[in-house]
Structure formats: C-alpha cells, structure tokens
Amino acid sequence: TTVFVLNGPNLNLLGLREPEIYGHDTLDDIAGRMEDQAQEIGLTIDFRQSNHEGHLVDWLHEANAAGAKAVLLNAGAYTHTSVALHDAIKAINVPVIEVHLSNPHKREEFRHKSYVGMAAKGTIAGFGALSYSLALDAAASL
Ligand code: DQA
8 A cells, every 4th residue: 555745845955945944854865764664564655746736736636546545745835825735635535644844833824824734634743854754654554
C-alpha cells in the first residue's frame, strides 16, 4: 500500500529558506528518511513537490484513483488560500493528513486559517521535519 506525500509551493527550497523557521533539512533529506521509515513499516511512499496549485489537485485525484492508503499534504501557503484543495480533499475517499513543519498558529494571523485543515482527517504541525514522520505513523495506523 502506498502513501502519497505531497508538498506545495516553496518547499523545494527547504534547507535554504528561512532555516530559523523551517530547519536545515532539505526536502530530499526528508524524502530519504520517509523512504526508510516506510520500508520499516511495510508501506510504499510516493513523494512529490510542486509550486503549482493545480498539480496538487491533480495528485489528490490520482492518489484516490490509485487507492492510496493516505495522503500527507503540506500545501505550503496554499493551505491558507485554496478552496480548490479543500474541495479536492472533500471529493476523495483517501484520508488526508495535513502536515506543517512550523506551527502556523504561532505565526502571522494570515496563517491561522487552513482550508486544508478544515477538510483533513487531522493535522500535525510544529515539529519540523519530525512532523512528516509522525504523520506517516498516523497514516500507517489508520
Ligand atoms: C508551512 C507553513 C505555511 O504557512 C507556509 O506558507 C509554508 C510552510 C510549513 O510547513 O510550516 O510554506 O506549510
């Protein structure tokens, strides 16, 4: 069984981008650790990143068509703006777990609203790269 891990805008710059907020790990570092963790618990990971909102919508549909076990979604800033992602999560049968490196509730007001979180099964945020790992454990136990 496969878990899709979908990453949104600017996460390709992880490690370089505001490291005091997001840490020094690159997205490749995180992907590598997720692969190892997935193997240990008998899951397959499909790890992707796009800066384009519509790609994320398409990939949610694809995860559904593929019968994925779960989707871990760090939608980046689209979290706070995207009704399209909200609707896509509602439109599919696969459980979606919202993931963030930072804790958006501790940050600017415009990050306090999450269109993803309002449709997701649950949210894991604020643990840096560990958020992904915790979310994968949550996905495995669904
Ligand atoms: C983020 C939080 C968002 O508010 C921000 O726009 C990001 C990263 C996180 O993982 O902490 O791009 O999703």
